[in-house]
Amino acid sequence: MKGKATSFDIAHFAGVSQSTVSRALRNSPLVNEETRKKVHEIAKQLNYKVDKNASNLRTQQSSTLALLLFEDPTADDSQINPFFLAMLGSITRACARAGYDLLVSFQQASQDWHADYEDSHRADGLILLGYGDFIDYQEKLDKLMANQTKFVCWGAQVPNRPDLSLRCDNYLGGRLAGQHLLGQQRRQFAFIGDASEHSPEFNERFNGFKDVLVEHNMCIDTRKIANAISTESSGYHATHSLISNKIQFDALFAASDLIAIGAIRALKEAGLSVPEDVSVIGFDDIPVASFVNPPLTTISQSTSKAGEMLVENLLKLIAGHEVVHDILTPELVIRQSTSPLAD
Amino acid sequence: MKGKATSFDIAHFAGVSQSTVSRALRNSPLVNEETRKKVHEIAKQLNYKVDKNASNLRTQQSSTLALLLFEDPTADDSQINPFFLAMLGSITRACARAGYDLLVSFQQASQDWHADYEDSHRADGLILLGYGDFIDYQEKLDKLMANQTKFVCWGAQVPNRPDLSLRCDNYLGGRLAGQHLLGQQRRQFAFIGDASEHSPEFNERFNGFKDVLVEHNMCIDTRKIANAISTESSGYHATHSLISNKIQFDALFAASDLIAIGAIRALKEAGLSVPEDVSVIGFDDIPVASFVNPPLTTISQSTSKAGEMLVENLLKLIAGHEVVHDILTPELVIRQSTSPLAD
DNA sequence: CTGAAAGCGCTTACAG
DNA sequence: CTGAAAGCGCTTACAG
Numbered sequence: 001m002k003g004k005a006t007s008f009d010i011a012h013f014a015g016v017s018q019s020t021v022s023r024a025l026r027n028s029p030l031v032n033e034e035t036r037k038k039v040h041e042i043a044k045q046l047n048y049k050v051d052k053n054a055s056n057l058r059t060q061q062s063s064t065l066a067l068l069l070f071e072d073p074t075a076d077d078s079q080i081n082p083f084f085l086a087m088l089g090s091i092t093r094a095c096a097r098a099g100y101d102l103l104v105s106f107q108q109a110s111q112d113w114h115a116d117y118e119d120s121h122r123a124d125g126l127i128l129l130g131y132g133d134f135i136d137y138q139e140k141l142d143k144l145m146a147n148q149t150k151f152v153c154w155g156a157q158v159p160n161r162p163d164l165s166l167r168c169d170n171y172l173g174g175r176l177a178g179q180h181l182l183g184q185q186r187r188q189f190a191f192i193g194d195a196s197e198h199s200p201e202f203n204e205r206f207n208g209f210k211d212v213l214v215e216h217n218m219c220i221d222t223r224k225i226a227n228a229i230s231t232e233s234s235g236y237h238a239t240h241s242l243i244s245n246k247i248q249f250d251a252l253f254a255a256s257d258l259i260a261i262g263a264i265r266a267l268k269e270a271g272l273s274v275p276e277d278v279s280v281i282g283f284d285d286i287p288v289a290s291f292v293n294p295p296l297t298t299i300s301q302s303t304s305k306a307g308e309m310l311v312e313n314l315l316k317l318i319a320g321h322e323v324v325h326d327i328l329t330p331e332l333v334i335r336q337s338t339s340p341l342a343d
Numbered sequence: 344m345k346g347k348a349t350s351f352d353i354a355h356f357a358g359v360s361q362s363t364v365s366r367a368l369r370n371s372p373l374v375n376e377e378t379r380k381k382v383h384e385i386a387k388q389l390n391y392k393v394d395k396n397a398s399n400l401r402t403q404q405s406s407t408l409a410l411l412l413f414e415d416p417t418a419d420d421s422q423i424n425p426f427f428l429a430m431l432g433s434i435t436r437a438c439a440r441a442g443y444d445l446l447v448s449f450q451q452a453s454q455d456w457h458a459d460y461e462d463s464h465r466a467d468g469l470i471l472l473g474y475g476d477f478i479d480y481q482e483k484l485d486k487l488m489a490n491q492t493k494f495v496c497w498g499a500q501v502p503n504r505p506d507l508s509l510r511c512d513n514y515l516g517g518r519l520a521g522q523h524l525l526g527q528q529r530r531q532f533a534f535i536g537d538a539s540e541h542s543p544e545f546n547e548r549f550n551g552f553k554d555v556l557v558e559h560n561m562c563i564d565t566r567k568i569a570n571a572i573s574t575e576s577s578g579y580h581a582t583h584s585l586i587s588n589k590i591q592f593d594a595l596f597a598a599s600d601l602i603a604i605g606a607i608r609a610l611k612e613a614g615l616s617v618p619e620d621v622s623v624i625g626f627d628d629i630p631v632a633s634f635v636n637p638p639l640t641t642i643s644q645s646t647s648k649a650g651e652m653l654v655e656n657l658l659k660l661i662a663g664h665e666v667v668h669d670i671l672t673p674e675l676v677i678r679q680s681t682s683p684l685a686d
Numbered sequence: 687c688t689g690a691a692a693g694c695g696c697t698t699a700c701a702g
Numbered sequence: 703c704t705g706a707a708a709g710c711g712c713t714t715a716c717a718g
Binding site: 006007022023050051052054056058059 | 694695696697698
């Protein structure tokens, strides 16, 4: 026999029809047990594998999901946000468990990234992942909706469809950070990150943080807020600029761990010690967080839970089932980058 | 029109046959320029996308590569080796550039992981990535060969087929590490990693290291060698055991950055300072390396170059072209975890 | 330059 | 329980 074996080859050897082979391989209850066994045996001998293209074409689905990862245009080749990399890991595993393949693709946030994975039947649905400018996303999400594409989305909200997106309770996370720093007798609070509608996740974190301070009759001086995207170098530069402007602070909440790591570098360079002079808290709990020096206190988002739920929800959507909107609960992880203020 | 548009729908609206539509969409030179334009226009209006399952079935290929990532059985869910994650990034990009989709899958090293991606026509070829027990790999690679599966492999050698694997010059990398430490007047050398045939990459690194020492009339005391797999905790425990056994050393070469990071943690815990008491050098230059404290001196393997070449070679293989065996050149990256010995 | 037709390898309704 | 047949949506050799 030349090339790969087909179901006709098996039929030939088993002395049954090709339809029966197909049924047997799919373990249809219609098929006689003995026949089923014989077919499976021959299939194994011939090293037969169902041709996915043929079966997908026939059944009009692909058993494949596509993960689209958007990168900030500034992100360079080598540095993919570790938080998303961790998500990728858990999504891959969740797909495997569900018997789905996963197609991975990086997209520029600027591009027309709804791509054509679903239209071309390469994937049954999309998982969207990425920080970036929220405003830009909205119209693209609209397009996906109009197109009836099945998708779920980490972070960004889909207008009128809360079920299509998943995120952790960023507001609560911000509150946890604020409470932790307050409990350490810190009183001069800085925030680094984009607290605007362009980055709703960061914005919510900031709001939670701010609200806690206000509840304790404190406030955050707007001069102590510096804008940054989620990279180490952006965090470094933002912090550096605060310091050069002689802004004083004894506590710093960074909107992400990457920002926090950059902030710590800037602080050290300026001769400030962490946590003695400045308590620094991040957000995400990326794998690196425990390796940096000092190990980073942070707000943890469970990537494994998140990945699992994204896949689960997407599969429900594909199956035409309802999805309940859920929000993940973040947790404070205390390490050594924060400490009570010494008097 | 219900559901997705097909080439027949376009044919209908364009007033040509479906064959002509297909040719026009593929920009066949046979087709009249005006017809071609009209077809493209209508396709766009109908939001038509070629059904990949159908075209793949017809052409018997998939324009998809599969990336199989093996994990050490000990690796837990959250911690995928960052070196491979970086490779994943560059491989994804290289695939996109070549017009290929990338299927990603994690595999247990123990499993029958040649999987059936190629047999089932889900992918045209495989990229294998992963540390792990080399001995176990060999028979699996043999199976892939016997199966005529197209694949390339990072690190592990394929018997008699050097062209199927790609790696950096680990021996040279080991030499670079040795030379650097020698240049710092260090004289008591420890090595952490699995220097055996089970981990040929680590073994080569060790051999290069050892040879340089020997050339300088020095040697490595076997008691100063500790076994470790490529994780932070394994590096930590190995180093910890050296210290508890009162083994003295002023320089440490870790077979990977992850190991080095764990080693630094153990050293600090034992009250030893890095680099003053012990110079530590790693291998890989993972993104974290520059964030840890002190920033890690290491031997860099270019993941972007590596990913690109793996994809390039695999595509050549698929096309039936010859692949020249190539080996990447590692580079010494000096940071602050190593310093000249103070007298 | 274009069209009618075959066929890629399956799955599944239909008939027995 | 089984088989003959249709058809998923393309690509491409063949004929004009």
